[in-house]
Amino acid sequence: MRGMRFSLLRRPRRLTLMIPFAYFLVVLITVTFSSVILHRAAWHSAQKQVNEAALQTVSSIETNVHMLVDNVNNYSKIIISDANLQGLLREGNLYANLDIQSRIKRDLHHIMQTFPIIDSIFIFDQSGHGFSLGSQYTPAFIESNVEHAPWYDEAVERNGAYLLRLNGSGVFASEAEGNFVSFIRMIRDLDDTTPLGILVINIPESAFADAYSNLANHNGQQFAILDEQHRLITAKAAEGGQSAVIDHLTKKIIELKQSEFSRQLSGFFPLSFESRSYTVSWKVDDAFGWTFFNVTPNQSLYSENMSLVLRTLVLLVINGVVFYISSFIISRHVLNPIKQLLRAMKSTKSNKLVKLETIPNNEEFGQLFIGYNRMIDQINQLLKRIIDEQNTIRKAELSALQAQIKPHFLYNTLDSITSLAMMGQNDQVIEMLEALGSYYRLSVSKGRELITVEEEISMVRNYLLIQKVRYRDLFDVEYEVDENCLQVPILKLVLQPLVENSLYHGIRNMGSKGTIRISARLADGWLHLSVSDDGVGMTAEQIQQITAMENKGEKSSFGLKGTMERLRIYYNGKNEFIINSEPGKGTTITIRIPAGDENTWRN
Template sequence: MTKHRLEIKVILLYFAVILFIIGMYFRTFQFVYMEHEKKIMGEESIATLQTIQTAISTVIKSANDFSKLVLADEVIQKVMNSGDLFGNISEQSALNQRIYAQTQFSDLIESVWFIDSKNQILSIGDQSNDFYSIDSLHDFTWYEPVLLKKGGYELVVTTQEETNSISMIRPYKNLENFEIIGFYSINIKIDALRSTYLNALDQGSEEIVIMDQEDNFICKDGVSILDKGEFARFNHKLNNMTKDSFMEHIKVNGGRYLITGVKIPKEGYTILRILPIDMKRYNTEMLSINIILIIISSVLILIGSVIISRAVTMPIQLMLTHMKQAETGEFYKIHEKSFFKEFTILFEGYNLMIEKIQLLIRQTIEKQKIIRRVELNEMQEQMKPHFLYNTLDAIEALAMLGENKKVCELVQALGDFYRRSVSKGRDMLTVAEEIKIVEDYISIMKIRFSDTFIEQITVDESALNYRLPKLTLQPLVENVFQHGIREKEEIGHIFIGAKMDKTILHIWVMDDGDGIPTHILEHIKSKSQKEEQTSFGLRGTIERMQLIYEERFSYRIENGELTQIHFYVEMKEY
């Protein structure tokens, strides 16, 4: 009896040790796993905020581009140079029409106001116009900061009737002597900023705010989690950090939250996001199944039954076989039934794990596709033709000279070029369509630069139906004019072609111009991000082709008697 009691004590002690180890393992695993998930959650939130940051910077850049157009407008220049916004009714009406025509359907610009040298203010908006006078510009808090910008802009946040607005204020200069003759402001719609993050915001559980350095709210959406004082504390913390982002876990009213933030350094803005940490997302089911397996295995070892041991080892072997297959990337579910209910639960847990792994793989692939799509879209935006303003200037010059026929030809060629470039939203065009775009572009350049060059286009029929990313050839031809033909004093020659060499699509652009400068070629080969405007079209096209085709794309650039650019793409299908 004493022997059996000792055995029982040993068994109970052994069982207690197992339970203690299992409990410690459970707590440790739970803590490590939860911390890892919180880190992943924070990194994903910061990535989302960085995407929002890029979108907001794009909105501000668009407003800045619009302000430059206003500064360069001849009608507005004439009115502002007169020194009196209200001195000439017809000129004021023309100014109103210019601004109203560009703002009434804009999703970005809410209104524009001007201050002339007499401190008279004219406000032009999509809803109504207003005008009044002020005693002194020094009454405005933005006056000194704008002067210190030396022609740049100052973003000012104002609040009227509990509604925020952003004004991009800058001095208005005479373009002949660059003297300041007044001030003007481009008032940005708050909804233009809000639209950059509303799709990523869960209105029922999260909160996103955009703040300036004075702790003013520019935008604020979602549920109210923190008060303004708490936001100001995190705003100061982020602004005082050397890094452009941060994450922190906080407790608010008994709930756990993750707060992340990023800076917009140039504008001095910060974006803060607060989202709840859902403890239920941390799955401990797999850990529980492991605990059951340890307990069952330990009990079976203590019992020492051969039959039960065999019944145990066979399901384990089956599990190990499937796990080995999983290590090689083959994820198969276990469909066999076991005599023991515990192993059935284990198999169900394993099958559930396999399902979640497969789901995670699919989600990862989808995320990569989304990232790739964003990269391609950004690259596509960068590759849009940037000679539009030069062409419009040429149209204006021809019109002033009375060259109506050439004006019509140039407008038609420009329209054909952009119609083909848009291509009904398609990202991939056939070689034949790319050639048509190049022909439209060459037609425009012939009208602009007269007969200063001769082109020769040679395309094999076998290559016509293969597809390339939109606007692949045109930037290469544009590069010819930038670095070759335009600087040549005599008639230049351009050779454009495409052919298939087995499965390789070979396209080329050659010219007998002055060639591409050596430092530009070195810059392209180094893939440096500095000097972004240097040979942007050629470099951007090469980067885009490398992003899409990876190892299937190669290129060759040579300077010699002919400047040669060759692209080679391995084609799998049309």
């Protein structure tokens, strides 16, 4: 008997039974308790949720309107800072130079095409002259002078800050239907901030309607935007167009001006119309003074309340099925993290270190997954550190090769300078010394690994000037360099090894005078550098040997192979090195590297 009691006490402690049993009790208690109080609390809960959702919707509309006005403000800054407009307004007469006025209108037309919500633009100078530009229907300015506009003094007092007025406060006559909002600001001199004129940008009602056009119109919701004087700017009814509910709302707002409504920035109030009740959510924008409204019929709340009660009753019926299914779901929830971890561990067999993207919510599996991901990160960091160390070693070797060539070239040049000095050719001595100094100054480049194309070309010019003195009748040089690529940064000492290769291995071995051609151009975001000669050329086997990048352990010179390796390391493989050559017809070497994409460079 005691053993049986002990067994019965222990059995519920089994996880496979405790979880379903606990789940059943929680569901049963929750549903029973909810059924008792749901009918009483459902209405208040639904009312609160609808009000909060409506207020969020109103805030979204307000945010969209602010974004719209901010965009217009940014384009107005572009307009008033235009040099042509500033110069014309400084003369005090917009019609002083019709050619400049034509260019200004062309620029404004381009802005209106780029930003189609601008319906029309008006510019007035201090003398009362003005001109306008419209997309379809340009409203007429009916005042004899802009200073007579009711908003002119306020625009001047704001000293450059903008103000908004519905329909331009009546100073425009338009044949187009619908409202528009006038964006008004004073144009100031960019040099001394003195007033130069007035800018008016008219924004059509449809632009503000777009602020809520992407919002779902659930349960017959309606939207409206009123200006600072509670006049309707735009509205969206339940079935499109301006409804009678919106008309009744605007009248109600006028009655509530002196009430609590006008002393708060947001809230809710009931509205009755034609035997129907509505809840109005509103928010006053403190920047413009506009009011944003959301009108929700209360009938939707009754429907949601009844629907919630029915769903609760149905839930009581299906709880039994959920109870049996839940045990399988829980077991699967426990096993899935284990399977996910096993799949990630098996991927290491194919040399892929895969991290676990989803971390389980439970603590045990969460710590296990985090530890596994930390181990993968450490392995990847170790591999990256090894690769970076190897690249650093290779860079050091290449730098050593680069350092080896400079003394050799210097000794030969000094020998040539000595010979010229002994022959009394002082002008050529000075020329070679200047070229040598410029060459080494550019090659050192204050320790920078990157220089501009212009500096690289200058280095090559100085190098060939020195070689021209040594080999006077051996070669000629031609340059084809586009000016638009002169300031593009590249790895230094890229062209010089190629030019040296063309001179020593291409032309000098030919036995007759040759030509070296150097070109640089930009195309599709890539920098194309080319060095060609009409020397002895190379066979396909020789080209293959160079491009194969297999030094087999011997000490390579700082020539083609070294240049190819430097480019591969510094540009992370995002470059091309192309050799075209035929025996007896010369050689052309082309380098393609990303133009100015410093993120691809390892240095």
